[in-house]
Amino acid sequence: MALDESWFTEPMESEGTAFSLKITRKLHEERSPFQLIEVYETTHWGRLLLLDGAVMLTQRDNFTYHEMMAHPVLFTHPNPRDVLIIGGGDCGMLREVLKHDSVQRAVQVDIDERVTRVAEQFFPELTASNDDPRAELLFDDGVAYLKNAPAGSFDVIIVDSTDPVGPAAGLFGPEFMQDAYRALRDDGLIVQQSESPILHLDSILKELYGVMRGAGFKKVVTLSYPVVGYPSGWWSATMAGKGADLTRFREEDAAAKPFETLYYNAAIHRGALAAPEFCKKLFTDQ
Ligand code: SAM
Numbered sequence: 001m002a003l004d005e006s007w008f009t010e011p012m013e014s015e016g017t018a019f020s021l022k023i024t025r026k027l028h029e030e031r032s033p034f035q036l037i038e039v040y041e042t043t044h045w046g047r048l049l050l051l052d053g054a055v056m057l058t059q060r061d062n063f064t065y066h067e068m069m070a071h072p073v074l075f076t077h078p079n080p081r082d083v084l085i086i087g088g089g090d091c092g093m094l095r096e097v098l099k100h101d102s103v104q105r106a107v108q109v110d111i112d113e114r115v116t117r118v119a120e121q122f123f124p125e126l127t128a129s130n131d132d133p134r135a136e137l138l139f140d141d142g143v144a145y146l147k148n149a150p151a152g153s154f155d156v157i158i159v160d161s162t163d164p165v166g167p168a169a170g171l172f173g174p175e176f177m178q179d180a181y182r183a184l185r186d187d188g189l190i191v192q193q194s195e196s197p198i199l200h201l202d203s204i205l206k207e208l209y210g211v212m213r214g215a216g217f218k219k220v221v222t223l224s225y226p227v228v229g230y231p232s233g234w235w236s237a238t239m240a241g242k243g244a245d246l247t248r249f250r251e252e253d254a255a256a257k258p259f260e261t262l263y264y265n266a267a268i269h270r271g272a273l274a275a276p277e278f279c280k281k282l283f284t285d286q
Helices: 062-076 092-097 113-122 142-148 166-172 174-183 197-214 251-255 266-272 277-283
Strands: 007-012 017-031 036-042 047-051 054-058 082-087 105-110 135-139 154-160 184-193 219-226 234-241
Touching (some): 007 047, 017 047, 017 113, 036 113, 047 113, 062 092, 062 154, 062 184, 062 219, 062 234, 062 251, 062 266, 082 142, 082 166, 092 105, 092 154, 105 113, 105 142, 113 135, 142 166, 166 197, 174 184, 174 197, 197 219, 219 266, 219 277, 251 266
Parallel strands (some): 082 105, 082 154, 105 135, 154 184
Antiparallel strands (some): 017 036, 036 047, 184 234
């Protein structure tokens, strides 16, 4: 069926796949100093945020991504107080992080202030926690920020970046990871959006494991979960630490969590740690 102009389509030529959403109208478009920012209204998925034509989120399904990038790492850390978010300009990740009462400081560093200003206008449910006194929003290159971060200044680092191209490429590189290792405390953890197990296992995921190990992280695990709007719909988060077993987490705290989620719970956390057979060699290469 030929798609008429009332559809948005994100093709992925290299994988012979595409993702489409039925749209009603374009609500916003601007070219920031870093990327093209667009917002569409869709028929069934709420509003849609694109950066350089790539789906970042829809109002209907962004919860799986924001919850699975925030809660597993925070419930794996024994007592997360100081959290750094690199990227995350739509502020959905910040909102999830601030649900944890142990968090005393959440610093978000996105290179593009315009993403946050557009989110404030079109996705106010995601920016609802921005006025929390624990939140600190900075607009800078995450690579530069981390280079200057004092040693041992964070318990958790969450890299909620665009794909490893353009300004985000450096966030998947060895220098960044070495700076992350230094900026984390001894029981500190980093988690990074690590693309799709079915599309990127032998490329981006394999390289990320090498970069994390090369930076000195002794333990690396990948959790997989659905993100309807991302290429293939099957996404991942790769977590790394300096020694503790990352397959163990504060299960009782997760089961008794005092805040609402739509996807994350202790059983989902445990299940997401299971490595699909074709990923086992990489994912359980502890
Ligand atoms: N969930 C999305 C994904 O997986 O593609 C990411 C969402 S978030 C909007 C991605 C953010 O990364 C953008 O706001 C972009 O400006 C930011 N970003 C890209 N490169 C960056 C860098 N070097 N430092 C800080 N933020 C960066």
